[in-house]
Every structure is written in structure tokens, then in C-alpha cells.
Amino acid sequence: MKFAPISDRxxxxxxxxxxxxxEGLRRGALGKSVIMLSIGEPDLPPPANVIERAAKSMxxxxxxxxxxxxxxxxxxxxxxxxxxxxxLEVTPDQVLYTAGTQNGLCTALFTLVQSGDExxxxxxxxxxxxxxxxxxxxxxVPVPTSPEHAFHVTxxxxxxxxxxxxxxxxxNTPSNPTGAVLSQSEVDAIGExxxxxxxxxxxxxxxADITFDAPFCSPFDRPQLRHRTLAVSSISKSHGLPGFRAxxxxxxxEVTPRLTLVAEAMLFGSQPFIQDALVVALSxxxxxxxxxxxxxxxxxxxxxxxxxxxxxxxxxMPEGGMFIMCDxxxxxxxxxxxxxRLIEDEGVVVMPGESFGIGGAGHIRVALTVDSSILVEACTxxxxxxAKIVEEKS
Ligand SMILES: Cc1ncc(COP(=O)(O)O)c(C=O)c1O
Numbered sequence: 512m513k514f515a516p517i518s519d520r521x522x523x524x525x526x527x528x529x530x531x532x533x534e535g536l537r538r539g540a541l542g543k544s545v546i547m548l549s550i551g552e553p554d555l556p557p558p559a560n561v562i563e564r565a566a567k568s569m570x571x572x573x574x575x576x577x578x579x580x581x582x583x584x585x586x587x588x589x590x591x592x593x594x595x596x597x598x599l600e601v602t603p604d605q606v607l608y609t610a611g612t613q614n615g616l617c618t619a620l621f622t623l624v625q626s627g628d629e630x631x632x633x634x635x636x637x638x639x640x641x642x643x644x645x646x647x648x649x650x651x652v653p654v655p656t657s658p659e660h661a662f663h664v665t666x667x668x669x670x671x672x673x674x675x676x677x678x679x680x681x682x683n684t685p686s687n688p689t690g691a692v693l694s695q696s697e698v699d700a701i702g703e704x705x706x707x708x709x710x711x712x713x714x715x716x717x718x719a720d721i722t723f724d725a726p727f728c729s730p731f732d733r734p735q736l737r738h739r740t741l742a743v744s745s746i747s748k749s750h751g752l753p754g755f756r757a758x759x760x761x762x763x764x765e766v767t768p769r770l771t772l773v774a775e776a777m778l779f780g781s782q783p784f785i786q787d788a789l790v791v792a793l794s795x796x797x798x799x800x801x802x803x804x805x806x807x808x809x810x811x812x813x814x815x816x817x818x819x820x821x822x823x824x825x826x827x828m829p830e831g832g833m834f835i836m837c838d839x840x841x842x843x844x845x846x847x848x849x850x851x852r853l854i855e856d857e858g859v860v861v862m863p864g865e866s867f868g869i870g871g872a873g874h875i876r877v878a879l880t881v882d883s884s885i886l887v888e889a890c891t892x893x894x895x896x897x898a899k900i901v902e903e904k905s
Contacts, residue, residue, distance in 0.1 A: 520645040528638050528866035531850045535860030546881065546889045549860045551687060551833050553751035554880045555806060558797035561750060561788045568784035577780035580771045581608025581759075585786035589759045592793040593742070596719075597732035601761055607770045608789075610756040610781050612717040614774075615743040616643055619713050619760055620679070621773045623741075624649040628678040633664035634870035635836075637687045637715065649678070656870055658838060661827065662689035666700035673704075679711045685718040685727070688867045688876040689836050690811075690829020692725040695733075702736040712740045717758075720749035720800065722831035723808045731761060738763050741770075746792045748833065751803055756781070757789045807833055810879040810886050817890035823897035826877075833879050836864060837893065840873035842900040850875055852900070857892035 526533075532549040539545050580586065586603035593601040609615035624630060626648035632640050634653035644651040654672045656662045669680060680701070684693040693701070705712055712730045719727045731742035745758025760770055811828055814835055818826050826837045839849045846864035853859050853875070862878075864871030875893075879886065 517646060517648075520648075521642055524642045524645060528862075531847075531854060531860060531863060535854060538854070538858075544858055545854070546859045546885060546892075548878045548881065548886070548889055549862050550880070551748070551878050552753060552880060553748060553803055553833070555751055555803050556799060557751040558792065558799040560795070561752065561792045561797070564791040565755070565784050565788035568787040573783040573787055575783065577783045577786065579775035579778075579780055580767065581606065581781070582783055582786040584790050588790040588793045589761065593731070593761055597729070599732055599734060599737070602764065604764045604767055605761055607760045607762070607767055607774055608781060608786060609743075609745075609758045609760055609774060610778060611747055611753070611758040612715060612743050612745040613639060613643075614756070614777070615745070615758050615760040616681075616713065616715060617646065618770055618774050618777070619741045619743060619762075620644065620647040620649070620681075622766070622769050623711050623713070624678050627676060629674060629676040630679045630681055631669060631672050631677060631710075632681045633662075633668075633683070633686075635662065635686075635688050635864065635867035636681075636870075637683055638866055640681060644681075650676070652677070653868055653870070656689075656691075658836070658874070661830075662686065662691045662836070662870070663693065663697060664691075664701070666697075666704045669701055670704045670708075673708050673710070677708065677710060679713055680705055681713045681715070682730070683715040684729070685722055685829075685831030687718065687832055688834050688862070688864070688871060690832045690834060692722050692830035693728060694725065695728040698728045698730050698733060698736070702730050702733060705739060706735070710739070712736065714740060714742050716742055716744040717748050718832040719744060721804050721807055721833060723811070723828070725830035727831070741766065746789055749800055749803070750792050750797070751799065752792070755785050755788065757785050757792075807879050810881075810883050811835055813883040813887055814877065814879070814890055817887050818894060821894050821897065823901040824894055835877045835879065836871065836874045837861075837877055838874055839897055842897050843904055844900060846871060846874050849897075849900075853893060853896055857896050859889045859892050861893075
């Protein structure tokens with residue numbers, strides 16, 4: 512029997528990246544003491560009234576099929592949320608409801624690209640992006656960034672990577688893994704390059720509500736870029752509800768029917784009771800959302816303070832998101848080698864920077880998803896190991 516090449520393209524893109532994490536889970540299941548800082552799952556409770564709404568809706572019979580584009584109330588709530596954010600009007604016909612950001616990104620890529628096209632992605636990048644682009648058939652083209660420039664991608668680097676086959680720039684701000692938040696002037700400069708080369712911009716904004724001091728700016732909120740931008744997000748991170756699989760793609764109105772056709776081929780509608788809960792999530796203010804953002808900020812500060820004075824491991828305050836990249840290049844190890852030694856010697860589980868592209872080399876990514884006291888204990892162990900390795904070298 513024959514298979515289509517999609518699963519061949521995807522095989523081998525996933526497992527190796529997560530090997531340290533999987534080993535951490537295995538050790539935890541055996542009852543060994545491990546501090547897991549490898550995965551980006553918000554650890555604080557979601558808004559109680561959002562959960563309540565989902566339960567009530569389910570009980571009241573909102574369990575039937577839904578429209579492919581999404582329930583009208585959910586589309587209105589997403590459009591209003593995005594309008595409030597920028598002041599630039601978004602209408603429900605510009606919104607597709609999706610089963611989370613990942614599903615939204617997949618829908619967007621399937622709608623815009625095919626085999627032979629190229630998709631530009633700033634490196635380091637979120638670990639699923641290679642698979643997403645490979646699934647679409649297009650070619651993944653990493654665009655280098657540097658730790659010395661706080662991993663901010665530049666318009667010049669993007670322009671250098673463009674070929675006649677380039678169709679899409681896939682941005683992620685705030686970034687996982689780097690915490691970089693693009694400023695308005697960076698977005699405008701990048702947008703100007705996309706305008707000149709007629710590229711679509713897909714912006715993964717799943718951490719839009721988790722910024723610290725740098726304000727969030729989406730190309731979708733810039734009037735001159737909206738016609739070429741698809742903004743993709745969800746309530747997974749902002750509201751601590753990744754299991755709800757509730758998100759959206761906002762786009763120019765003429766794109767929505769095309770996105771909807773692709774979404775219908777995959778899912779043909781999402782759960783109405785979850786969409787009702789999303790309406791509550793986006794239309795009301797919730798102390799839990801503020802608490803979540805404040806916790807990530809406080810933990811990031813605690814981590815940066817814990818490494819102060821160390822030359823073996825350093826970290827700078829992220830501008831947003833749920834992660835910190837820690838620079839361990841002084842140890843002479845790769846991020847991967849360091850992560851394996853860290854689990855072995857100190858029982859701390861982090862992601863190797865290389866799991867997010869070669870741009871992450873010599874770094875480890877730490878998730879800010881545990882209490883500050885545990886995080887500081889993990890930092891003490893990371894610092895101790897880094898110092899030991901530097902000493903062994905000399
Ligand atoms: C950058 C980025 N995009 C997308 C996702 C997936 O989000 P969702 O749960 O909305 O599918 C994640 C989850 O970690 C992420 O870090």
C-alpha cells in the first residue's frame with residue numbers, strides 16, 4: 512500500500528526535540544524528584560466564570576454541531592476584543608473560530624501556500640513550526656536572529672532571505688522561546704519589506720496578553736499592513752485554558768471564506784459550549800488573567816536575579832511570554848549537552864535551545880510555569896552546574 516508523502520515529511524521533526532522533556536516525565540513517573548521547566552503550560556487556575564459558563568452551556572444543550580466559521584456570538588466577541596486592542600475596527604466576517612492557535616496556523620498555511628513555496632520563519636522558532644510548514648508542502652526557511660540583538664528579527668535579515676518563491680513570513684510576537692516582543696517601528700519596517708515583495712504575514716500572537724514592559728504590536732493592527740496579515744491566537748495562554756482548544760484567525764474579510772473552507776475540511780465546526788465560554792473569556796475582565804501575567808513577570812525577575820553575578824550562565828529579562836532563554840555558551844557545551852547534564856546531575860528538566868532552531872544554540876529554555884521559590888531552587892542548581900563545567904574546562 513502507498514502513503515502520501517506528508518507523513519514522511521513530518522516524521523523525525525518532533526521526537527528528538529522533546530527527548531529531554533520525555534526523559535524528565537519518565538523519571539517523574541518512577542518517583543524520582545525532578546523540577547520540570549520544559550513545557551509551556553500555565554500553572555495558575557483559569558477564570559472560574561469561564562469554566563462555569565462552559566459547564567452551564569453544556570447542560571443547557573449547547574452540544575450540537577456548530578457553523579464552520581464559528582458561532583456568531585464567538586465571532587462577535589473575538590472581533591470586539593481585537594477592535595478594543597487597536598482601535599481599528601474588526602468585523603465578525605474577518606474572523607474564523609479555530610481549535611486553538613496551532614489549528615489556526617495550520618488552516619492559514621494550508622490556505623496560503625503549497626509545495627514549491629517558501630515560508631520565512633525567524634530562528635529561534637516555536638517547536639511545531641517546522642512540522643506545520645512541512646505539512647503544507649512548502650519549504651521552511653529560517654531567518655537568523657542573534658542573542659546580542661535580544662533575538663529580534665530585523666527587516667534586513669528578512670529581506671536577505673527572500674527569493675522569488677517566498678510567499679509568507681511567519682512571525683511570533685511575543686516569541687516562544689525568546690521572549691522578544693517586536694516594537695511598532697520593527698513591525699513597520701518588516702511590513703515595508705513584505706509590502707515591497709508582496710508577502711503574506713501570519714502573526715502568531717498567542718502570548719499577546721503576556722507582555723511585561725514592551726507594548727504588544729501586531730501587524731494586523733497597523734492600517735497599512737492589515738490587508739496582508741492573518742493574526743492567529745487563542746485563550747490557551749492568556750486565560751490558562753490550553754485544553755479548551757479555543758482560538759481564532761483574524762484576516763482581511765475576503766480571506767475568511769477561504770480559511771473557512773479549509774477549516775471545514777478538517778473539523779466542520781467546534782464545540783458550541785466552548786465557544787460560549789470564549790465569549791465570557793473575551794468580553795469580561797478576569798482577575799485570574801492579570802494574576803497569570805503578573806506571576807510570569809515576577810518569576811522572570813526572580814530568575815534573572817538568581818543568575819546575577821554569574822558568568823557561566825546569564826539571562827536577560829524577556830519582554831513577554833512564558834519563557835526565558837538562558838545563555839550557557841561560556842560552558843562550551845551545546846544547549847542539548849547542558850540540558851542532559853542538568854537532568855542527570857541536578858534533576859532539572861529544561862529544553863535545549865537547539866530544539867527551537869540553530870538560532871537557539873548554546874542556550875537552554877526555561878519555562879516560567881512553577882512557583883518562584885521552586886524556580887529559584889532550579890536556578891541555584893543550573894548556576895552550580897554551569898560554574899562546575901566552566902571550572903572543569905579550565
Ligand atoms: C508560539 C506558540 N504558538 C502556538 C502555541 C499553541 O497554542 P494553542 O494552544 O492555542 O494551540 C504555543 C503553545 O505553546 C506556542 O508557544
